Amino acid sequence: MGLTILFEGNNLQRLLSGLWITAEIAFVSVLFACILGVLLGVVMTSTNKLVRALCRLYLEVVRIIPLLAMLFIVYFGIAKWFNTHLDGITVCILVFIFWGVAEMGDLVRGSLTSIEKHQTEAAYALGLTKVQTFIYILLPQSLKRITPGAINLFTRMIKTSSLAMLIGVLEVIKVGQQIIETSLFRDPTSALWIYGVIFALYFAICYPLSLFSKYLEKHWE
DSSP: OGGGGGGSTTHHHHHHHHHHHHHHHHHHHHHHHHHHHHHHHHHHTOSOHHHHHHHHHHHHHHHHSOHHHHHHHHHHHHHHHSSOOOOHHHHHHHHHHHHHHHHHHHHHHHHHHTSOHHHHHHHHHTTOOHHHHIIIIIHHHHHHHHHHHHHHHHHHHHHHGGGGGGGTOOOHHHHHHHHHHHHTTTOTTHHHHHHHHHHHHHHHHHHHHHHHHHHHHHHHO
């Protein structure tokens, strides 16, 4: 049977529908993580000790607690503590944004602090304000330095979206498993074919990001 399993009934349509849910979770999370992460990165460079301590606490919480545990805490915890229910897609987006903002913020902080201080001092000496210095001196250079790490983070967020299946979201891998379960006895190789197709779908999403990263690096050189 092999690949013909995909074309039985509405298997292909279901798989593409699961891919759409995966893409929705991933790209909404990436968008907000990018925007809010840049703002957090700027805040993390603050000279205020309390602000820096709170940012560091946030970052350490994200790094220490497994992402799957966060999903379970939010999905089941909110329902119990607040007597309300959030659907799995919303929970995944919120948790991935919470994770992505912290990671993106740390990347931005690292790139900003890696810029030589004499450039900032020279900008001030020329009469630029702090805002002008950030926009015209710090931001362009930090974007160049952050690009490889940011693209790596975004691809990780796309791939990690597969954890959504563990709280009942019918994303692409969950749908693939359902198709395999219904066809495994008829064709023992169905798992290989279905997961091979899923691999190709993830590759089709992530590879353009890698090409875009290379384009930006060449353009900025």
